[in-house]
Amino acid sequence: xxxxxxxWNSTEQVWINGSGTNFSLGRHEDDxxxxxxxxxxxxxxxxxPLFFSLIxxxxxxxxxxxxYVISKHRQMRTATxxxxxxxxxxxxxxxxxxxxxxxxxxxxxGWIFGNFMCKFVAFLQQVTVQATCITLTAMSGxxxxxxxxxxxxxxxxxxxxxxxVSICIWIGxxxxxxxxxxxxxxxxxxxxxxxxxxxxxxxxxTHERAFILYQFxxxxxxxxxxxxxxxxxxVKRVGQPTVEPVDNNYQVNxxxxxxxxxxxxxxxxxxxxxxxxxxxxxPIQIFVLFQSFYPxxxxxxxxxxxxxxxxxxxxxxxxxxxxxYGFMGASFQKSxxxxxxxxxxxxxxxxxxxxxxxxxxxxxVAAEEGNNNNAVN
Numbered sequence: 001x002x003x004x005x006x007x008w009n010s011t012e013q014v015w016i017n018g019s020g021t022n023f024s025l026g027r028h029e030d031d032x033x034x035x036x037x038x039x040x041x042x043x044x045x046x047x048x049p050l051f052f053s054l055i056x057x058x059x060x061x062x063x064x065x066x067x068y069v070i071s072k073h074r075q076m077r078t079a080t081x082x083x084x085x086x087x088x089x090x091x092x093x094x095x096x097x098x099x100x101x102x103x104x105x106x107x108x109x110g111w112i113f114g115n116f117m118c119k120f121v122a123f124l125q126q127v128t129v130q131a132t133c134i135t136l137t138a139m140s141g142x143x144x145x146x147x148x149x150x151x152x153x154x155x156x157x158x159x160x161x162x163x164x165v166s167i168c169i170w171i172g173x174x175x176x177x178x179x180x181x182x183x184x185x186x187x188x189x190x191x192x193x194x195x196x197x198x199x200x201x202x203x204x205x206t207h208e209r210a211f212i213l214y215q216f217x218x219x220x221x222x223x224x225x226x227x228x229x230x231x232x233x234x235v236k237r238v239g240q241p242t243v244e245p246v247d248n249n250y251q252v253n254x255x256x257x258x259x260x261x262x263x264x265x266x267x268x269x270x271x272x273x274x275x276x277x278x279x280x281x282x283p284i285q286i287f288v289l290f291q292s293f294y295p296x297x298x299x300x301x302x303x304x305x306x307x308x309x310x311x312x313x314x315x316x317x318x319x320x321x322x323x324x325y326g327f328m329g330a331s332f333q334k335s336x337x338x339x340x341x342x343x344x345x346x347x348x349x350x351x352x353x354x355x356x357x358x359x360x361x362x363x364x365v366a367a368e369e370g371n372n373n374n375a376v377n
Contacts, residue, residue: 044308049103051312055319059095062322063088069335076335080270082162083139084325086169087132087273091318094128097121099315110195115186118198122184126177126219127170129281133223134169136277137230139270144230148237176218179211212292220285227274272324280317283310 066088070076101113101121111118142162146153183200202208287310291297325332 045107048106048308048312052099052103052315055312055315056095056099059091059319059322062319063091063095066322066325066332067092069332069339072339073335076332077159079142079157079159079162080139082159082166083135083142086166087135087139087321090128090131090135091321094125094132094318098125098128099318102311102315109193110189111186111198112196113198118186119181119184122198122200123177123180126180126215127173130176130219131169131173132277133219134172135166136274137223137226138165138169140227140230140274143270144234147234179214183207183211209292212288216285216289220281224278231271269324273321276320276324277317280313280320284314 067085070081070085098121101117104112113121142157146157180200183202184198185201187197187199187201189195189197200208200211202211284307287307291303291307297303
């Protein structure tokens with residue numbers, strides 16, 4: 001039996017579990033009448049899990065292909081691509097270990113997986129989100145280093161260094177996420193019968209706010225500020241005049257321009273990935289802050305819908321990155337074609353026919369020009 005003051009923080013859990021009616025974890029006078037009733041089944045009870053299933057399908061296939069392509073082709077094993085592979089690994093772990101359990105909260109009236117899974121899923125979700133943030137920060141720092149110190153970066157930016165950094169990212173993410181184990185637990189409640197809920201339980205409102213603020217700073221604000229600082233440096237460096245080669249060699253100039261173009265494309269791809277993360281995870285981070293710090297916050301069906309949308313946005317981030325690689329990464333496109341030639345056979349045939357047609361047209365034009373010259377002479 002819980003008092004309403006002790007259970008105030010638990011009220012929001014009701015809205016996560018698919019109910020639009022009033023609810024309290026304490027028992028009401030008419031509990032005996034409701035004991036045998038079935039809980040209501042709302043639209044979000046099937047719509048949200050369906051959307052999560054689509055996210056899982058796209059994300060697992062896309063991120064698995066990214067890791068497979070990087071591991072299969074030696075030329076793809078660059079420092080940047082190691083960070084991309086690490087990012088894909090965090091997305092896969094998040095999709096497999098966290099999304100299915102969250103999806104069950106909508107059709108089911110309570111948590112059915114026990115106390116260990118309650119702590120484990122919440123902890124792993126925090127670890128993967130934290131690892132994603134630090135990996136994106138490392139990628140941005142890597143691109144900044146290449147842009148600001150292009151010659152020094154040739155010595156220090158190696159796949160081995162990227163692998164060591166990635167391992168350190170995972171270790172740091174596990175350490176930074178340990179507080180979640182202290183506060184996540186099973187709570188007994190009542191919703192059309194006795195139920196169990198997996199939620200964060202804090203000793204006081206001050207502890208709750210401190211923890212939420214810590215999560216916001218460590219898993220969102222600090223990485224975004226660091227990334228913004230890195231790209232500010234990059235923009236300033238790109239605006240400065242480049243150093244011309246000592247000799248006015250055409251091939252050296254061409255190679256220099258090509259290198260700058262490739263680096264620019266890679267940097268743009270990293271920028272898009274970072275922006276997508278900030279946009280997808282921003283709503284849920286801001287909502288949780290508002291929920292905890294706004295004194296007049298009252299959970300209702302409107303806030304439930306906003307939080308559901310924000311959760312869907314954050315989970316969708318794990319499936320969009322491979323799409324970005326496919327559209328913006330030229331090296332990924334080439335490697336995909338090599339790995340799966342049967343998918344691109346028609347496109348290759350069309351391009352070869354187009355090139356043969358173009359060659360024929362060039363020869364015809366050249367022959368016509370030759371005939372005209374002979375006629376003039």
